[in-house]
Amino acid sequence: MSTNERDLIVGGQAVIEGVMMRTPNAYAIAVRKADGTIVNTAAALPKWSDKAPILKLPILRGAAVLLQSMGLGIKALNYSASEAFAEAEESETAEVKVLTPAVIEGEGDFAGITGGLPGLFPIPKKKRSKDELKKGTTAAAASSIVFALIFNVLLFIALPLLLTNAIFNAAGWVPQATVSSASTPQTGTPALPDAGESTLRRTWNSVRRYLHPVRPTVGFNLLDGVIRMSFFLIMIVGFSLLKDIRRVFEYHGAEHKTVFTWEKGLELTVANARPQPRQHPRCGTSFLMVVMLVSILLFSVIKFDSLLFNFLVRIVLIPVVAGLSYEIIRLSARKESGAFFKMITRPGVWLQNVTTKEPDDLQLEVAIEALKESLKLEPKTGEPELAPLS
DSSP: OOHHHHTOOOEEEEETTEEEEEETTEEEEEEEOTTSOEEEEEEEOOOHHHHOGGGGSTTHHHHHHHHHHHHHHHHHHHHHHHHHTTTSOTTOOSOOEEEEESGGGOOOBTTBOTTOSOSEEEEEOSOOOHHHHHHHHHHHHHHHHHHHHHHHHIIIIIHHHHHHHHHHHHHTOOTTOOOOTTBOTTTOOBOOOOTTSOHHHHHHHHHHHHHSOOOOOHHHHHHHHHHHHHHHHHHHHHHHTSHHHHHHHHHHHHHHHHHHHHHTTOOOOHHHHTTSOSOOTTSHHHHHHHHHHHHHHHHHHSOOSOHHHHHHHHHHTHHHHHHHHHHHHHHHHSTTOOHHHHHHHHHHHHHHHHHOOOOOHHHHHHHHHHHHHHHHTSOOOSSOOOOOOO
């Protein structure tokens, strides 16, 4: 491998019985079929930043890469499902879907953050024709991304915010809340319901008491982040107990070992990949942990006395949080990056003990083929393909 080739930063995603690998200008998907053979597909990637130079700017480039990678991730999952279930009975007329966690499959790096948001994607379990697959890829990707975003907003934004707000009200931790009609003027604390009121009205007043808006502080957002992180960990650990998901975890490990083999300048062979670590600091898991930390700080600065506004600002700033987190992950990937960046990505590396499993040689072979096929489509200009780390 030449020095210029080693400047290419690669990433990938575990899919159904396979791996998608992505280089700066191309991607390839390799899948092992039921008969033991490996099939693959590869293509060049469109350069959004060439059409819109503004997307080269820090923060904006992270949000753009995340969006593009989510679409590519869905396309990879659809392709792998079509190939992996090629032996499905033709008599099946209905398409059976399972919910697969997207977060475990991400490799957050310059090449792209695939599966960069926690959530579930519906994955087809019936073989489709190539024409049908091609026609349905865009629609499937769009619908799956919309589904994942709605799921994430409800589980990782709305519910933690409501629970944190309720806890602060119940405990009386309301340092800067706006005094509303549901509060007493003397203390600013929500008034308790009158014993003479109807059951329905008492219930409504109790709900209003817990929904009384609390202006977020660092402590508020820290608790909000802990609740969000708890949901995330419960989801990940729960999925890790499923047999089918364990196979995806093993391919996730194969992907990381292959990336490490490439980064160390070793020949892409199973023997070289086998001893490599399966925990990688640029994994999408680490990216999500950084997102949690960034959101705690950002939402402590941008805050309102309205519960609705605090909810909306969390949605509006999703691209900003993702972009900032992306830049931190990029900096942490630099060999000369300091202990701070390595420290904030460390929890994600620990979590990969759950989201990756030790792969076998056959799975490593699939990951290696995916990377080799992607590298074939990289331009041979003689100029180094450096990740823009500035």
